[in-house]
Amino acid sequence: MAEAHQAVAFQFTITPEGIDLQLSYQALNQIYLSGVRSWKKRVSRMKNRVIKGVYPxxxxxxxxxxxxxxxxxxxxxxxxxxxxxxxxxxxxxxxxxxxxxxxxxxxxxxxxxxxxxxxxxxxxxxxxxxxxxxxxxxxxxxxxxxxxxxxxxxxxxxxxxxKPLLYSYQTSLPHLPVPAIKDTLSRYLESVRPLLTDQELKRMTDLANDFESTLGNRLQRYLKLKALWATNYVSDWWEEYIYLRGRGPIMVNSNYYGMDFLYVTPTTVQAARAGNTITALLLYRRKVNKEELTPSRVPGTDIPLCAAQCERMFNTTRTPGAET
Structure with missing residues (x-):
């Protein structure tokens, strides 16, 4: 309780002699520094928005x-x-x-x-x-x-x-096109061909043709309508239903993860190695937030790649629950 008492910026008590007001200048200083840091982040984000908005x-x-x-x-x-x-x-x-x-x-x-x-x-x-x-x-x-x-x-x-910021190319990259339903079905049949017998493949082909002529065209129109205003017609659904609602392990399946040195042992103290890894991750997170990283490019070229995956690299978690 002593620590909590020291964290209070000010307190006052009413006594028979009057009001006793006590100020904690250390706590007030921390409040001031917190406000300064908050405004620095806001100014930095505003500056990055302007730079990205006028790029190139x-x-x-x-x-x-x-x-x-x-x-x-x-x-x-x-x-x-x-x-x-x-x-x-x-x-x-x-x-x-x-x-x-x-x-x-x-x-x-x-x-x-x-x-x-x-x-x-x-x-x-x-x-x-x-x-x-x-x-x-x-x-x-x-x-x-x-x-x-x-x-x-x-x-x-x-x-x-x-020199571009991390997200400078995002609004200039082409939108993900919606493939034709005929191409989607033909590729699906080609992918399941090694897994099915001739009779099962014939039945699956009939189902695909029936889907194309009935429900498929209507769903295709919905996808094209969404693609008109979304940069990626599938990314939000993929994030929601595959990443965030998935109940399976994500350590090696879909989550970002880091590894310490494999063949070099700078120290045998596990706490020191863990602290070094956490420090490196936080420094990398700061660069992501400030958009100081260079956008990824196709190796050996100047062709930029989408950097949307960096937005959810930190500060995102799955909420436990069957339907969340």
Missing amino acids: ASPSSWLFVAIAILATMYMQSDPSMGLISKIQQHLPLSLHMSLSAQGQTMLSALVFSTLLWLSLILTLRLCLKLLLSYHRWMFELHGKVSNTTKVWVSLLRLFSRR
């Missing part, structure tokens, strides 16, 4: 665009083709009253620069998304790269010159 450009590119627009206007040239004047006409009346004509023009130029900058960012992100949708490179023979793929690699390197 940079936030500082706005300043370059604004200076370029103001410089052209200083040389008596209108790069907006009249849009800056229209923006100035639609400024609030309070700004017309408080700003001079030159100030209104400069403010309108900054608004136009911001809109132009956002348009350029959207264009760059669309171009990056189109580049990452190119898949022909996967089907080319090793050592025989087509000219189209060479040009594609050069453009991808150009768009990836800035």
Whole structure:
């Protein structure tokens, strides 16, 4: 109880002599430091959102665009083709009253620069998304790269010159396509062929054809509808029903796990080895939270891979229960 008593930031008691107020400056200092850490995390997350939102450009590119627009206007040239004047006409009346004509023009130029900058960012992100949708490179023979793929690699390197954060490519990666139901059924029949007799395979083929002509098409439409707004039409179901609702062991089946040195024994003290592993995991978790890790890429290339698996690497657990 002594520790709990010391953790109280302040306490007061009412006595016949009056109110006795006691402050614990150590506890107040810890509360202050906790608030500082919380705000640092919020600022860091906000900063990362901005950097990811403008990638492959940079936030500082706005300043370059604004200076370029103001410089052209200083040389008596209108790069907006009249849009800056229209923006100035639609400024609030309070700004017309408080700003001079030159100030209104400069403010309108900054608004136009911001809109132009956002348009350029959207264009760059669309171009990056189109580049990452190119898949022909996967089907080319090793050592025989087509000219189209060479040009594609050069453009991808150009768009990836800035150092990305861990999740910078997430919104630019192509969505997982929904396979045609005929292809799904044919692959299923091919996978079960070694396990079934000819009679069982014929029955399974009839069931597959019946499923395709009845319930399958309706379920396929539901999947396509979900794929319109979800980046991955199956990931949330897989996470919910395979990972979180699964009752089997997950240590070697689906869970992330780490191992100590296999062939090197830095110490025989088990507590020290466990502490070193936990420290390394927490340092890695900090890098994941701050998005300081470099996105995974196809080995030997600049092609980024999805980093969504890092989001659930920590701070996720299965709740015990039959239906949870």
